[in-house]
Amino acid sequence: MKVILLDEQVKEIQTLISELIEQEIKFHLTNLNLSSPYLNKKQTCEYLNISNNTLDSWINKGLPAIRIGKTIRFDKNEIHKWISRLEK
Structure with a gap:
């Protein structure tokens, strides 16, 4: 069956x-x-569609993170810069 709109x-x-x-x-x-x-x-993890283990691995490989006591935050601009350096 074919529908024509x-x-x-x-x-x-x-x-x-x-x-x-x-x-x-x-x-x-x-x-x-x-x-x-x-x-x-x-x-x-949700933003990058990756697992927590992958994120931890990326942190160990140099993904910029902001640490305030036990709290850790990631700047989206810094994430994009870090990923773009990897792509080169």
Whole structure:
């Protein structure tokens, strides 16, 4: 079975899908607090889609981390700089 849509129907569907994706991204950023420039370990793992073990390994390899007592935070800009240096 083949479905044929008018151009305006295709555009409307594209707009609806785009709006839904944008809402989901905003929802997840708000709930994970990933909009902050500084992330904790759990947020960093989710932000980079890596495991805690991988994050620990990257820290040992030089991933910049901010330590305040027992608390550790990661600056998103520094994460991107560190990763981009690895890609070269």
